[in-house]
Amino acid sequence: MTDSNVGSFKKALAGESLARLERHGKWMFFRLSGGNTLVIHLGMTGRLGVFAADEALLPHTHLRLALDDGSQELRFVDPRRFGELCLYSPDRWSERFGPKKLGPDALKITQRQYHEILATTERRLKAILLDQRSVAGIGNIYADEILFAARINPSRRGCELANAEVASLHQATGAVLRQAIRHNGTSIRDYVTGEGVPGEFQEFLRVYGRAELPCRVCSTPIQRTRTIVSGRSTHWCPICQ
C-alpha cells in the first residue's frame, strides 16, 4: 500500500465497528457498521490473531485493529503478501464476490450441488477442486487428500464421475476438511493458528508431500506430478485412485 492508500484506508475504518463476521471458503468478510466490508484472505502465509496491545509487532504486521477492551488488538501478519486486505463498498463487493465468483462453501456443499458442478464439465477433478468458483475453500493439500479419501484419480474428468463417485467425493470433502480443522490445520512450513499454535494435520496426510513413500493403504509408491494442474503439485496413489 502506498502512504495515501494507508491514509484513506484508516479514514474509511475510523469510527466503524464490526457488525457481523462471515466466512466463505477462504475469504473472511468483516461487515462494518457503515455498510462497507473489510475482506481478509490469508493467502499462503497470512495470519490473523489477537495480540496484547503492548506485545511487540511481528515483522510484516499490516493491520492492527483495536478491540473494545483496549488491552488487545486484532493483527494481520503476512510475510509473503499473497493475502488480501481490502475494503469494499457494497457494490464493489458484489461485483467481486457475487454468486458467479464463488462456488458453494466446501463445508456446506450438498451432493446435488456437487453433481451439478461436475456433470457439466470436462475439466479434471484436481482443477475443479482448486477453482474457488466451483467449490470455495479447498486448496492444494486438501484437494489431494480429499481425492485420495474418495479413491478418485485427480486426472478424471468431472463429467465422467458415476453417482456413487460424486457421493464419495462429497463425503470425503466434508470428512477431510472437518478432520483437518479438528487438528488445527496443516503446518508444513509457516502455518500457525490465530493463537500462534502449529496445526497437527500434517501427521495425518495420506498423499500430500509423500511422493515415493508407500501408500498407507496398499504400499504402492505415491506419485507426484506438476502436469495435472500446471504449477501445482499433485499427489496420488496409482492403485487406490
Add this chain to the structure above:
DNA sequence: CCGGGCCTGCGG
C-alpha cells in the same frame, strides 16, 4: 489450459 507474476523465507 498454460505460463508467468506477485512476495518473502527457508532448506538443500
Add this chain to the structure above:
DNA sequence: CCGCAGGCCCGG
C-alpha cells in the same frame, strides 16, 4: 545460490 512453497489473477 537456486528452487521451492499451502493462493490467486491475468493475458495469450
